Amino acid sequence: MEKRKMVNDEENRLKQERNSNNSGISPDNIKSKKAENYSKEKINERKTRSRERISRTEFNLRFKAYFKSRLFRDYGYIIFAAFLGMASYDYFIASTTSNGITPSGIGAIARGIAIGIWPEKNELQIQTSMYWVFYFVFNVPLFIFGVIKVGIRFSFRTIVYIALQNGFHFTFAYIPVINPQELFFIVNYSSLNFFTNYGGMYQIWLFVFAAVAGILNGIAYGLVYKGGASTAGTDFVFAYYSAKKKISIANYNRIVNYIIIVAMLAIHTTLLSRSEITSIYFGKDWAAHIDQIKELGFKIDEGGLIGGDIATHKIKYFFGPALFASYLFVVVQTIAIDIIFPKFKYRSLMVITSKGDAIVSGLQYVHYPNDIVRIPARDHYEGNDINNEVIIVSTSVLEYKKIKAAIVVSDPDAKILSYKLDKIIANYKVDKY
Structure with missing residues (x-):
């Protein structure tokens, strides 16, 4: 009886770990992860999507500082x-x-x-x-x-x-x-x-x-x-x-x-x-x-x-x-x-971020003219599943520096993947959707 109880306890523990996430690490283990791997602030920042928006005043200050550094x-x-x-x-x-x-x-x-x-x-x-x-x-x-x-x-x-x-x-x-x-x-x-x-x-x-x-x-x-x-x-x-x-x-x-x-x-x-x-x-x-x-x-x-x-x-x-x-x-x-500098060519930017709302606000502040695609995503990072967003935008190389600056200023921790485009085939209007 005692041996069977130990087996059942072990099976329940493994089942609980599998249900918690795909990495086999329980939520308690994630929270108690040692400081040498993540700072507490980093865990909280990357753990879930943030709905905070960046104010225009703060954005303008960061935007000027960004270009001043260059x-x-x-x-x-x-x-x-x-x-x-x-x-x-x-x-x-x-x-x-x-x-x-x-x-x-x-x-x-x-x-x-x-x-x-x-x-x-x-x-x-x-x-x-x-x-x-x-x-x-x-x-x-x-x-x-x-x-x-x-x-x-x-x-x-x-x-x-x-x-x-x-x-x-x-x-x-x-x-x-x-x-x-x-x-x-x-x-x-x-x-x-x-x-x-x-x-x-x-x-x-x-x-x-x-x-x-x-x-x-x-x-x-x-x-x-x-x-x-x-x-x-x-x-x-x-x-x-x-x-x-x-x-x-x-x-x-x-x-x-x-x-x-x-x-x-x-x-x-x-x-x-x-x-x-x-x-x-x-x-x-x-x-x-x-x-x-x-x-x-x-x-x-x-x-x-x-x-x-x-x-x-x-x-x-x-x-x-x-x-x-x-x-x-x-x-x-x-x-x-x-x-x-292929100035009249277009690029697509795929941004992985936990601050999607802040980035959208930043793009609006610089009058980004095209549509913004937002896709909820789970980012698997060093054994952890993190709730993030993937934002996709397109821009000409002529405006690339400005759009990139708006993204970096709004979320300095965002990952930006840039792709060259042959052309954009679209006639986007909000009233069509």
Whole structure:
């Protein structure tokens, strides 16, 4: 009898442990778990879901502290990006002279105007300097748009980026030996002048310069986005509508850049004088080879090409290396940006938390625009089953830092799993559900 009683007691004890949880540990054992594994506060925090919401005042204080702790890193990105952007234009784009590479966006317009006023090779330094001045001035209305529509912090950092680019240019432009007029990383492009090679400007060097400039500019753009700023220009508009419409507009961004390049190149081609179009194809000393050019079958006098040869060579110029090298610059730049910071791509965040209500409040405070999926879950953590929630949200990379900050500030102990998304297929409206 005594032996049977002991067996029954053991069976009842095991049955009780199995019913308590899957780990074989009774609730009493969980409560009495030693301090070296969990602090009392940690057990209570992770043990069950909390319905506490974070106040707006507390959230704002934590939010500012979060970004303040990353301030030096962000501005480090912006400073280095400004230097790379300056080097890309001064040493590789501007150095291809007035008939070389056309950058994208507002930069194409600024370069076009600078070239129109100072087209000669001996004016390259002032042409480059005035490009940066025009680029800053043309962005002033867009700075105002950014402050109103996008946000003061984003806009201020962008202004800092553009100002630093101007500062780097005017610093390096007048330093002996390392200024763009004396230091050539690949080749002195402006010195290329081969009369025997018909179409002297049409060298492989133009495409090499475009590729290198695209890589440097792409890295600069990626870093400036990581620093919580933009490259100004049309970026302000695209950033605003990407967030407002909740769609990726990378394709529209590229199309607009291509259209601007074509328009500026068309204007530049139209304004080319007889002498300029002749020097593009027959070298800057073409006047010394007029008889040889005539023997090749071209109509020319002391002022340059004449008659139909002017129109023919302008068409060749427009559809020539200057156009395709500019497109190569944009393509390489886009690839480099997408590797470092694919700003128009989307990410899905799966958050494991015990403070779901607090996170939802934080997302609402930063005006998170999409739906928030909340799934009750049991988190098995070091032998314990803990009541948690899984929250799923989606955001563009452009807004990723803000959304991530809102989650971390609302629950510093939350686990965030980030996934890349190809696209979001949805037309979400509350009234449909």
